[in-house]
Amino acid sequence: MNAGDWRPSASLAVLRRRAALLVTVRSFFRDRDVLEVETPVALGATVTDVHVQSLGLPGPSPRFLQTSPEYPMKRLLAAGSGDIYQICHVFRADEISPLHNPEFTMIEWYRLGMDFEGLMAETAALAQAVLAAGGHEPVPVESLSYSQAFERELGCHPLDARTQDLAALAASHGLAASTAANATHDELLDFLVATRIGPALGRDRLTCLHHFPASQAALAQVDAADPRCAQRFELYAAGMELANGYVELADPAEQRRRFETDLVERRRRGLAQPAIDARLLAALAHGLPACAGVAMGFDRLVMLAVKATSIEEVMAFPWERA
Secondary structure: OOOOOOOOOOOHHHHHHHHHHHHHHHHHHHHOOOEEOOOOOEEOOOOOOOOOOOEEEOOOOOEEEOOOOHHHHHHHHHOOOOOEEEEEEEEOOOOOEOOEOOEEEEEEEEEEOOOHHHHHHHHHHHHHHHHHHOOOOOOOEEEEEHHHHHHHHHOOOOOOOOHHHHHHHHHHOOOOHHHHHHOOHHHHHHHHHHHHHHHHOOOOOEEEEEOOEHHHOOOEOEOOOOOOEEOEEEEEEOOEEEEEEEEEOOOHHHHHHHHHHHHHHHHHHOOOOOOOOHHHHHHHHHHOOOEEEEEEEHHHHHHHHHOOOOHHHHOOOOHHHO
């Protein structure tokens, strides 16, 4: 600790602007008659996603700090809540960088009966509303499939590419040859998205990158028109991922199968083996209404609105000052 660590890393002027942008978000959902809800931050079960590492709370009844409010919000949806949203703090055992803080603010929402195109349009509209409130002019919105992005940036078709070809491509773009040789198909795709595709997206526009491979569906439905793809998208601006959304999977048996597949992969990687969330599966078995959902990083959106270059510039007390 140094002598100035007690001070906030964001200026008071930025914190005032941040507060005003929160009002904009709430007004956006109020105008659409979406109910604001609150769910617990400390949960009895956590995610199995291999890309997300949880922070645990020890004690006689161990808990996990939420990585997102998705599971309890889906329980509310199954109980008949209707359209809902939440603005909350989430936690991930992640790196600290200009774009990452282990504790950050997420906007998550679910819309009943909304289709994939409507979901992408609404997500872009929320980003536009916040940026406009920050004094920015409207920017175009680009819709680009995962395959189109790979073809445009790398001359590669990801849904048909062989793993060995992706390994050679990743190695040519900086991945250590030994790592590339032992990486899975999806690990290679993730590397290329993180290093080549994502940074090229959202330049002077908002880009919806959609129809991810079905192997990366997470909790999204597979596209009936092309089972190789999932009804999942990410929103980018200035090369930065802002949001991740999808048409929600409602089949409890398929969801359990995906959780179990995650656990096999986590075991292969030497990661923790969290218990599957039985309450979520029970809610899905009861019946999740047809819906679509999005998680958006509010701090990154504020960064864009105030033209910050680091997430610390828009937080009062980031991880190392908390």
